[in-house]
Amino acid sequence: MNVSADEQSSGIPCLECTKRNSRCIFEQSSDKRRKSYERKMEEDLRYYRGVLDDLLEAIRHSTDANVDRILNIVRSESSISEIQFMVKEGLSESESSYPARDEHGIAPV
Numbered sequence: 001m002n003v004s005a006d007e008q009s010s011g012i013p014c015l016e017c018t019k020r021n022s023r024c025i026f027e028q029s030s031d032k033r034r035k036s037y038e039r040k041m042e043e044d045l046r047y048y049r050g051v052l053d054d055l056l057e058a059i060r061h062s063t064d065a066n067v068d069r070i071l072n073i074v075r076s077e078s079s080i081s082e083i084q085f086m087v088k089e090g091l092s093e094s095e096s097s098y099p100a101r102d103e104h105g106i107a108p109v
Contacts, residue, residue, distance in 0.1 A: 051084050058090040066090035
């Protein structure tokens with residue numbers, strides 16, 4: 001979102017815009033000094049980490065047929081949400097056919 005300096009709390013244009021005598025406009029989401037940027041990055045990282053964890057879990061514990069379906073959807077350049085749906089579907093199927101595991105992924109003996 002583009003924002004002018006007047007909309008900011010300071011209302012003072014940056015030095016470059018003052019030199020050029022132009023209106024000060026910047027992309028607010030690209031301002032990496034803001035805490036909101038850091039929060040958004042943390043949220044994004046948590047989301048993608050979760051997707052990766054689910055993907056690895058599905059590959060480790062799914063049937064070969066489910067793994068093949070997951071690989072095919074990844075190779076078909078599907079969106080992250082489509083891949084995530086297929087992974088979750090594969091995980092739910094594999095959970096019903098494999099014994100329960102502890103927090104380390106180890107099945108009881």
